[in-house]
Amino acid sequence: MKILLVEDEPSVATLINKGLTENGYSITVAPDGYIGYTIAKEHEFDIIILDIMVPGMNGIEVCKRLRQEKIITPILFLTALGTTENIVTGLNSGGDDYLVKPFKFAELEARLRSLNRRRTLALQDEDVFYIGDIAVNLDAKLVQLNNTPINLTSTEYRLLEYFIKNKNKVLSRLEILENVWGIDFNMGTNVVDVYVNYLRKKIDKIPDQKFIQTIVGMGYMLKV
16 A cells, blocks of 8 residues: 655654554655645555644645645545544545544554545446546546536547546557557548547646647647
């Protein structure tokens, strides 16, 4: 299990890192909220352990921003703030669980296992991918912008699905032709460019947020 620990107290970070590593977990430690937020955006984790009172950006703000970015990684708040109001604030900001310091290590591990089980079941139930404010349900083949359906043709959907399954990877026009249209399709056509343009008009509606990028001389990439 890959875990991001956002904790500024060296003694607590060392204790958690040592204990979880010895039990087979892979731990990345961030000493402040801003670093934790940046790492969480750029790398995938199974669970985030987040202290609230961290420098740079407090844990509540980190959690809110990650949820705004459509990052759905389970978040366990681990903090000395233990009032009912604190707990409600943490959970309402997008947190999935809340454990108050001081804590027993066995309980921390139990919470992590529970969150991971819930995450695994959710992934099994529904395979949803987010591109900014756009949600693509790969099981239902449904594309929505802020819960409003986006009407794609079958070819446009296959193209989007291929981009999603190869996100952040440069795809040549030949690769796209072979995987979306089939190996026997006329390789001399500009159909890829035409359909990429069609798809862009439907999902790239925000001027400063272009998801489908042209890589000059190489092809296209879905940048998320």
